[in-house]
Amino acid sequence: MKYSMEDIARFAEGDMDGDERAEFEKVLQADIDLKSGLASYQNIHSSLKMKLSNDDKDKDFKQTLDEVSADYFKQKSKVIPITRYLAWTSAIAAVFVLFLIWSPWQKDLYRQYADTEMIAMVERGENSAALDMQQAANAFNKKDFSVAKATLENVIGAEPGNATARYYYAISLIETGDGAKARIFFSELYKGTSVFKYDAAFYTALSFIKEKNTKSAIVWLRKIPADAAKYDESRELLNKLK
């Protein structure tokens, strides 16, 4: 073959000038080996580019996946909690929740079971909705539900499909005394396929408990299937309601 691999590289990279380039193109028309050499070069080049160049476009796409994924999968490692002390706070919270569930003196079933910590995503290059989510989570976890409600309303305005925002918004509604409106949101989540499906059913039941409507609460608790995260709690609560 008249041309070396380096020549093919120079041609493919656009580093051949005038006459040399024209000559190469002429030979390329008839030379099958040269054609396949060039095709193989281009294949390797595009594959390497795919593997090595992680540009802004790639990063934006991955960020979109992270954001959407967090709405559908619970234990995503890329979803990081608001505080850096999550391992501790959640361990302490878990002990605390167990303590509350076990506690025989606790009569307010709503308070006992409605102990949810809001987890937001903290990512590089957040958009304003992501920042709002973080702000909402701060307020929510401080039990400042009217602030959380207003902030989440903004997020939902900007991102109507954000199931996470809708879920915590609806909880904030119950906490601020608007159970009926909360149930509209929960019922949408329950009809959907997000990870909040059965949590929404659980909270619908809790909203009825808060309104002393035990009958409706039981109906909703029974909708929670055995493989849902809230199943154990739902059965426990059913026993207490009967």
Add this chain to the structure above:
Amino acid sequence: MLKKLHEDHRYIEALLHNDKKVVQEIYAKFAGKIKRYIINNSGSESDAADILQEALIDIYQQARHKAFQLTCPFEPFLLLVCKRKWLNELKKKSVLQVTNIDDALLTIGEDVFADAELLEKQEAEAKHFEQMFEKLGERCKEIISESLKGDAQEMVAEKLGVTYGYLRKKKSECMAALIQLINKN
């Protein structure tokens, strides 16, 4: 041979354009199925999240850099890609119990297998090229990876502290060395 594009290629185009609504549509429709499959086969919810994300990144990258085209329906294609990815993970972990692997696969058409196989083959090939690239000398790796970023060559030369002429010459030498390495292995 000219391939006939399936109407579901719109999903691939949407991934390419980072269309969040369609990404949400994809998760809404398929995340549950993939989660169930992986949890039923020795995996966790977070494994399922990773597998789906990796599959979508592969599809996006090949659409971007290798003009990947969908010639079959998207749903069975995506599910097959995820299943195969998970099978490979299980093989790596030497977990042997894999159940209901062929459920719902019986009705899958040849076109779905062909597209999934092409995606898998191109991904494996790119990984192999990357491994060969890693064997090059530091200077060559630097020159190739900087050049691949798509910036103007003059800027790349300046960044690497070499002349434009030297960069051009060295880049083709390094690429030729890489191709020889690939052809030998």
